[in-house]
Amino acid sequence: MSASDCVLRRTMSRAASVRNQVVCREMLHVLDVYRYTRDPSYFVYFHNIILIGADFYDVVLCDGDCRISVALDPRLNSLVEKNVLRRGVAVRNAALLPLDLPVTVKSFILNSVEVCAPEGDQGDCDNLPWITRSSTSGPILANRMVYLPLWNNVDFLGSPWRKKLPPQLALETDPLPRVTVEALRQGFLRHQEWVVHPICNLQMIVRITQKSHLMYYGKAERRSSCPYRAVLQVCDHTGGVALVLWESMCVDWYCVLNPGHIISLTLFQVKPLYRSDSSDIEISVNSQHPRTRISVLPDTQTWSDMVPSQTFLERFCGSEQLPDCPHDTVCDVVGLLVFIGRSERIRKGTLLLEYRWLFMEDGRSFKPIRIQLFSTSQPDVHRQLHPMMPVVCCGLKVIRSEEGLWYLTNTPNTLLYCSGVGKMTHAAVQRLRDWVRRQDHERIWRSGLIGGFFTYPPTPASLETYMRGWQGAPPIVQGSELQWEMKKLCYRERKTFCIQATVTMVTHCRRGEEELCIFWRDGFSSSPSSSSWPQSTPQPSPISASSLCKRKLFMESPQKGRPTATVQPQARSNTAILFEASLEFLQNTDSDSDDTDDRDDQSSVTRPTVPDFPPVAAETLTMRCDGSIQQAATVTMGGTLPRDAVFCCDDYYTLTLRVLPEHLCVSAVFLPQRTPLSPRGCAHENTWASILANGAFSTHTLPPTPDDLIRMGQQLANKKMLCVLEMCHLGGDTTEVVLSRGFII
Template sequence: MENVGLWNDFPLKLSSKHYLPLWNNDDPEGEQWLPQRATPDLPLDVSRIILLCDLEASLGNTWGCLPLLVRVIHKSRLRYYGKCDITDVKKKVDYPYMAYFEVADQSGTMSLVLWNELCLDWYHSLHNYSVRDSYPSRSRPQMDHHRLRIFGSKEISLNRRNAVSVLTVVPQKNLPVQRGLPDVAYKFTCRSELKSLADNTACDVIGLVTFVGRVQRIRCPYDKGPEKFWTYRWVHALDGSSHRPFILEIFSSSQPDIFHSICPMTYLVCTQMRVCRGQGSSTPFLTSSCETEIYITGCHRGQPYVCDPRVKDFIQWTKTLKDGAILEKTAMGGHYCYPPAPPVFTQPMESGSVQVALVAAGDLQREVQSLQYREHKRLAIQGFIAAVRYVERPHDTEPSTGEAQVAGAASSGTSEALAERTASDHRDNGTSGGQTAPAGGATSPRSYMTRAKMRKRLARVSTTPVRPQDSSSESESESESETSAMGSTSQEGLVESNHDPAELSQLLRWESSDWSRQRQELSTHLFGDRLHQDSLTRKFSFEDRSALLRWSGLPPSHWTPDQPSETLPPVACSGYYHITILGINQQVAVDAAFCPVMSSEDPRAKGLPLDPHGNSLLSCLSTGFLCPLGDPAPPDLHINLPSPEEIFQTVGELEGTHLVCLLDLCHLGGDRVEILLNKVYQVT
């Protein structure tokens, strides 16, 4: 006989009755969360209904609370307040969730709090209740445009016990005329009006999505717990009022299905977004608030905003568009961070939701090892650029091994370095770092260059920018000999031989005059020898939609059957610069990839200050783009950007230049760590 109980979606630990979502604490997870309920067609008795303005007078009355008839105006995301260290059964709450609602009747608005089990039953849907003093420190939506009186000193508390709460969803057609409730009001803003809004102003927006970044995570700054993360992604959307898009920082708003389905060519509505301005750009962006709700194509039917004049104007504008022309401007995934870094480095410095800290180079290894899956950090270190090489045509296929490893040098009397893999303990796969193996060990999943081999190779490389002239046969024989010396590893895992001979002949290299000596004295070298494909955006197409959504999103929380292999569209990147940064103490070095913006259609170009510069390597590192980078040129007009060879002619400027380097770190799963050089500042 089949055991039906085994199919119930309950946690493995029987002492707990709820699941936490895998990637954050704010999304509903599990079958206990009931979907939106159908509204029953029942008669409504309004004879004993009390108004919100009269609730304060009823506080403490022994006859109990009379029914309320209100309309939900705003809904916050879920908030998990549970603590994993509670062992007292009497104090333990089975479903420690809460959610705030702003509700209104004809007398005004008031906050309503949904507690514990009622969140499972009613969060997706929405006559007894309790009235209590309002919590003063919580965030609140901006509701001036509703033109209603706000009762902020008290709030309605709904719970399953201690005054059992009874909720009923009333269909619009059953509302009595004499109890007319205020309509939900919106405050839609055009892109052309955004610059005139003050910081922290709340607004609603609608737009056609043209770019969707990958889903990333940051640690919640208000919770020091080890598992408190926020998930977010960057989105660009056009509304027809300007050629510039809305730049949206969208955090998960307890709508996981919608959040993970955002893709280009969809109509996106975001409510209660807040205006922000960064130090590095005059272009404002919008970020989510606790009350933000998002809707995409397929979710708009029946929503109150469909009758808003701004929404109707947007729909009329979309009817004038040609899908092919818009598709050419769409992109998805890859590294993206906004706003651009400011022109002058100051401490402390903020970049959007990212707090930028100046850390010692010796602490960088600890920062890398502490990264959790898809966690993004931006850090600054002081140092010098010790080596640069240009790599053409990154592979579309990816190695199965890591992007960044930590190689710790042994004592000065040792001829070879020890290779140490950097991998932190991740919640998603449970792997742990600290695996150490000699550079020539056959058990290592990746090969490392020994110092002796590196010296032999670098002896043939001039410290001035030149093209290597090795023939294909020499490169092949060298790769074969090194592979034999290092042990049996895959060709993709080699530090140098992951490029074919044609690519090797195109590499440009430069080293500072002291790098050969300084390299021997390093205690730690964070290796990152190639640009990861997950760092680059890809063109969007409807045929690749499902594959791109899986690639740019987070792995599912539930087991899913293996998907058939899907081919992603190629990345648009002609090459990148591999930069070795030597810490100010000259004991730690880190390899980072620098991929400059080369087109105004690159999503990263939005908001960049386009001041012209001389296209030296130092000026490119300082600005992040090649010049000129103006508006998109007509097809018959060719803009000549400097070639890597021309840029390398100026590489001598880096010799001995003291810099502050901004690094973007992101854990990409397994032992893959993305280390990107965002910008450099000259120290004067």
């Protein structure tokens, strides 16, 4: 098919002739999805609808012959936020509405679309011609200069961000008078005109010592085309000061300026330190009125005499020192990565913050260094992290819990170094290299783990301690609230909920062999005196939800005032159905106890049916490292696990919980097996009450076998529990529900 006769061009020509919405029935591919915040002009396009959220999206579509960038109707935003409409999927029945913009380039809004499964390799589409406009032209529906990453506001995205140093300007033979940091500070405090004047036309030579992450302050009511801010800490031989890059100066200079660089500044502004009660100053670097001039100088003796020497790992702490460090201590660490968690997000106000867990070992103690690493404006470095990689993390802070547990997390100036670790001469790096050389490399590879469910610090094993952590009663939700909150979760968003529930079924499965599960179900028995756990039963073939049939499941020993039967649906397909509304129990209205006893004798018993629950998601289980960088990329945002992944443990339990008081049911995965990621354990009796309270088997005795644990299911019959659920949206219709703790109350 010629480019002039491709599917998209034919659709665009129809749209031009009718000036109305047209529908492309043929299959198209999504090459990319871009995000940006709206600005005050949005009401021109969508004045008849109420917008929820501040994000707009542009979608790049391809038919194999050409490409087009279209704006997504904000009413379809949930398709992106649930990771349904994503890069690589196929779509059809795309409804495109011509958009009259105050520019010469024609654009379209994608009003509706049907998302299909991915359809193989799309080939190289980077050289295909564009129709009307390209994604490099910038956002369609807002006056923004650059796009945002899909999943956070910290990283940068796209080609506008300069990655290399610009051509250096030669310093004038008769340079401007030079000023030191201390002279600048004193002149500002004394209100001297040469400093307080809007522009300081002097030259300052400083060395960069720290670099913050990017701070995006774009709001729907602001018209700024590039609302970014970044802070560099710089110093010379007289002292240090904060240097602030604003707006497009971030795009031009943020990626190329790094700690250690010596820079020359002219035409800058001096202001009071941003949001500070102190009388200190900051240097403001702007792109206009006039544009600040920045030059990167060679690290030669000429310039090094004006600034202090480069320092590295000046706050280094080893794993043996960290347990004794006070809360909020800022430190640098060096170690070998042994675990990389999957990327997740937590909500802070209106923002979703992306993070992942890292475990590092440095050979200085037997305990790993646990790091909750948020985005650091280093997307390339984060993508290449994989187990067995030596990493230097600078600018972390210590977080301590009341129970004495500790971990590290970001400060605004956190930076990671990976590729250049081998060239660093610091004693801590050299010691790590020597320790790695002495290790058994096969053992190290076997210990490498990737992804899976993980949370830290662990939930307390005592209900009293857990309640005290909430300073009163925890926020307990009901079943209908739980359903609503689950629907609101965005892709990889993690949230914790507390519910009151009873356990109606316990199932043990092995991933991929769910049809061979063994289970205990409350109220069933093959005979009045036998154990209430059934043998493994083959899973019947799933049927559609439209062909559900009802059957009675009788209780083992009906008693006065207790339900005698419940009606449940036939087995459903194992897609993403986590909740099912159970009908109310059939109540016993006869008050005569003798009649109840007669009914006990006459009650019939049916053969237990195989339980119906969604199988565990592959993202819930931890993988063993195979040594490839590609494997580590599968647990990043938008990644897909390989089919041949080897998991640390394939066994898991599923508990069906009836949420009180509505009697809605939820299936929650329970992972009591100890893994290398598990925190320190404790000894207990390995009863269901103690296993659920601790979230794991006892560390001092052999764990019970699955058969024994299922046989003990009767211990949970009719027990009211406070359950702590961890929910994480895994994309599409799949939401992970993990039971981290269960306290009998």
